[in-house]
Amino acid sequence: MSKNEVFEKQAEIKRWLKKIGLSQSQFAELFYDEHHATSLKEEVDTYKEKFKKHLNRPSTKIELLESYLNFLFTTEKFREGGFFKPQSTSDDILNQEIMKLMKKVSKELTEKIS
Template sequence: MRKRQMGTKSETTRLQQEIKQLIDELGWKQNLIAEKIYYEENDTDNEDELRRFQERFKKELSRGTTKPERLKKYLSMIPDLPGAEGIDLVSNKFVPTGAISDALVTGLKAISKEIDTEIRIYKSTPEIK
């Protein structure tokens, strides 16, 4: 009998796409973000362990068997990584999957960007902080 995985394959795929999109928005490579995540989680400076983690991270972003919980952990860490200040604040933003028209994709991206702008304005207003 097969053991049932937590989460679904489509959830894993969606989370992988969201992480890849955030990496692209930051202008980083997968190795760089893996290095930043590694150093956030580890106090050691072991080059071999870092390289192993970088390879595992890249595989986790491409394999359908990656546990969604692990991907969610990475997603929650990315906005707090050094140099990630310019990333979109909306964590549940739209990630295109090809299931809807390009016009609707454009509209959803615009909505996401507008929400992000409003959040930034709200957070930068001194009397609100």
């Protein structure tokens, strides 16, 4: 994955958090609680800072960002907002330029209706 793809995924997470009304700290706490047996305040606070760095560093693994997005789509706030998990299918029917154009149009439409 390129740094640009990482940046786009980070921006997508930030947009969704804003749309559903969750701060980065609130989301990090939910994510931590879901994935760890204990929730000591110090550990949660440390993870909140780590999460914020994950949303800004170009070296963050795309798989980790995708796991954040997948979890975000399961949160109560997401469901309460009436949102649906975005889905994209990609195959070799369309060439890369058309796929980029379609992605751009889709992004613009999403931003206008949000």
